[in-house]
Amino acid sequence: MAKVAVVGAGLMGVGIAHAFASAGHDVRLVDVSSEQLAKAAKTVAGILADGVRLGKTDEAAATAALARFATSESLTDSAMGADLLVETVSENLAIKTEVVRKAEAVMAPTGLIATNTSALSVTEIAAACQDPSRVIGMHFFNPVQKMKLVELVRGLATTDAAVARCRDYVAQLGKTAIVVNETPGLTTSRMSAMAGNEAMWMLQEGAATAEDIDTALRLGFNHPMGPLELGDLTGWDTRLSVLHYLHSTLGDKFRPCPLIIKMVKAGRYGRKVGWGVYRYENGLRVPGSGLRGSQL
Secondary structure, rough: OOOEEOOOHHHHHHHHHHHHOOOOOOEEEOOOOHHHHHHHHHHHHHHHHHHHHHOOOHHHHHHHHHHHHEEHHHHHHHHOOOOOOEEOOOOOHHHHHHHHHHHOOOOOOOOOEEEEOOOOHHHHHHHOOOOHHEEEEEOOOOOOOOOOOEEEOOOOOHHHHHHHHHHHHHOOOOOEEEEEOOOOOOHHHHHHHHHHHHHHHHHHHHOOHHHHHHHHHHHHOOOOOOOHHHHHHHHHHHHHHHHHHHHHHHOOOHHOOOOHHHHHHOOOOEEOEEOOOOOOOOEOOOOOOOHHHHHO
């Protein structure tokens, strides 16, 4: 059983913490917000209860997983002696480097430091550490309990041993790992950002309604979710941050659609605030609420 610290109690952090606790590891979920941690604990309990109700896990296993999960506002206490730290904080290089720098000082000497970044440089994040060889990208997908893929990202100093150990962790979670060399946007984030950005350009131009654009991708390409629905789930503030980074590193093909910028300025980040391309009430999308060209 490994001691795992997960930093950041947003959607991804909660899902990752649940996954490791369910796989038999001792997990501490860290956040500066006590309110967010309380919400996270309730969410983890709910995911486990749903698993029992749907027959995906037995009650004893769910109870044991919940007993292995705890929350904390202290990064230092949670990372003390940890075998693995996964940071899922905001897509901001300064914040991420501060987290890994503080964590490295108290973790187990052989502990791995993983970043769940979807676009930032693993090498730059690792540069904040005394030993960058044990830093790796470990990119999960939302919702973590349903998505089977994890991208393992090699930074410049990441060792083969670190990759192999992370592969083992991913296998224990019942997921599949792919290994990619560091590149802006990795594989999936790069393709997803382009699809979501193009969908917003189409919406802004009035090519089709939001509902019809999403339906086209779901039924025409068998995507489980349309690009605008996915943007609402991910958060357009996060999407915009990724697009700015890809635009600066890969060029004009990733120039953010002005509609995304407008929505972020208006605070319409998506599902987490109840309003993005679509409106949401009690966590559910309001039928017929998608933006249309005439509204823009």
